[in-house]
Amino acid sequence: MKQFGKILKFELKNYFTNKVFVGITLFFVLAITVVMFFPRISETFDKEDNSTNVESYEDVEELPVMLVAGENAEYVSEIFSASFLDYKVEAAQGSVDDIKERIVSGDAECAFVMSNPTEYTYYVNNLSMMDMNTQIADEVLLSVYRMGFMVGNGISAEQAEEVLSAQIQHETQTLGKDQFQNYLYTYIMIMALYMVILLYGQMVANNVATEKSSRAMELLITSANPVSMMFGKVIASCTAGFVQLVSIFGSALLFFNINKSYWEGADMIESLFDMPVDLLIYMLVFFVLGFLIYAFMFSAVGSTASKLEDINTSVTPIVLIFVAGFIVVMVSMGTGNFDTTLIKVCSYIPFTSPMVMFARVVMTTVPVYEIAISIAILIASVIGIGVVSAKIYRVGVLLYGTPPKISAIIKAIRKA
């Protein structure tokens, strides 16, 4: 136990004095800071812009030209002028080819060529992803058409307008989980878990392999108990990962609160920082357990490699299992369907449950006993894998040469 403490301290110091570790953490904290201050900064700039440009504002902007041609061009262009305030709407004469030419030459930005009151062709040079003109035109034309039809059938213009402008009022009361609101935490948590496990898992594996390749292991195994050594490393990396996450999310929370007034209206962001305590606790539990189970495996694999170059191939199976779990969650996140058999099974398999069960808990209503079973399986697996990994580690650190086959490792563990 004493040795474990010393190893933990030494390994932690390694992380906290590692320039890459400190650099990455600072970078993320800085990036988060910029994001959190962004509304405040942009508002400040906007104010400056407004104050300097007030006088020239009117004559600076020349609105792009929108052409309307074909049937009833004059009438439609009048209506469009009221709907497209960002354009200078003109009724155009001439053939379709002339109109096309005016658009290509840049003289006009776009054109509506009406075939009849409910049919038109929209011409534009480059169709932007954000181009909403056809939607607006559809709506406007549709209500004009309906209005005309109603008036033509004896309904007064006022009545027609009332019918057309009627709005349905509705309210949603969520009794279970609001997927939309919780989407962001789940997404961020899964991404964080994914990054941290892969990053730190690899670090643990590299760390062990480096000790082996530099032959510091020769001295370590005679000075310390391999089990303390492995647990010291794993717990240190877990702590380092946790500290990194806390500093990044902590600074995000701090800077969000400082700039809270500037974030009003950004529901997604506000809900993120208003995470319910029970979800936060689940997040911690699944994070720690998920991290441990993978870190143990990474350290065991690291111990069987004698050179750093071997690590990448050795850890591939672990990475694949992990990525499979990640994909399962991401697919369900995309479809919003968490009731498939695959998801349910994966939420009990210890290698995938940290991500899958967490996503289920946040996105849907899961009975408490199911969560308890999943966590119990996970804890048992962490202990089991910890013990097996320690055995592999004990044998692995003494092996040099080509990485042993799995069968050879199992044999060695049985004998140890």
Next chain:
Amino acid sequence: MVLELKNIEKSFGEKQVLKGVSLCAQGGQAFGLLGRNGAGKTTSIRILMNVFPANGGEVLLDGKPIDYKKVKFGYLPEERGLYPKKKIIDQLVYFAELNGVKRSDAVKSVDRWLARLGMTEYRNKRLDTLSKGNQQKIQLITALAHDPQIVILDEPFSGLDPVNAMLLKDVVKEEIEKGKIVLFSSHQMNYIEEFCDSIAILNGGEVVLSGDLYEIKRNYPRDRLVIRSEQTAEIAESFGENCAVTENGELIVTLDSPDDKQTVMKGLVESYDIDEVKVFEPSLNDIFVEYAGHQE
């Protein structure tokens, strides 16, 4: 303090690496563990240090099974290596702490050793900035800073220049004088011969020869004489087939019986101009080649 390995057996898979190894090392003496590559030296050392258990046999200290919680080992592995990118003081203190020394004591002890080996100026440098010989000295500190009762040095002299080798010899002598058990494993026979009172030669996982080095040498049949003289040709002629000339011009005469040596020596001194005549004693190198020369 007496350290004993009794009938140690160890197999890795099908391969039996140690086949009943027994040896005995005394406190205040150096013990030489010899053997060719793959003879089982490192495995014996690892079992002795409890890195893995033996399949059979026992390790005793003063007649009782060794208590690894109480006994401290110092180890200089043949495969040298520490953390190349770390500050020297940090890693030396870390290793001393792992071996059960309090931090404050560890720092003091490490500083004392750095001074003793003339390495104080490198205290806060990274290990990989040092020359090979200096790295070796740092590695030696990891074996000694926690004041172990049993010191195991595997090829301690490899890579050291004569001055550093001298320094290491002094350090090792001091450790022996403190009553510690010092276990040497080396292929440089001259150093073993210089330091070790007892040896064991391992071959194919068995001890093929062990005991007091002086006794071993004395027990060789004393039926050969080494002669140094200006009149080599004449002497060689007179002994005929029983005489051989060595590379450095000495004559080695094999007698019919060890009992004749007194008479023959007397006769030589009376008949020829003799610079030196003595009974031939094999060097450790000769003994090693004889016992470990053929791999079992």
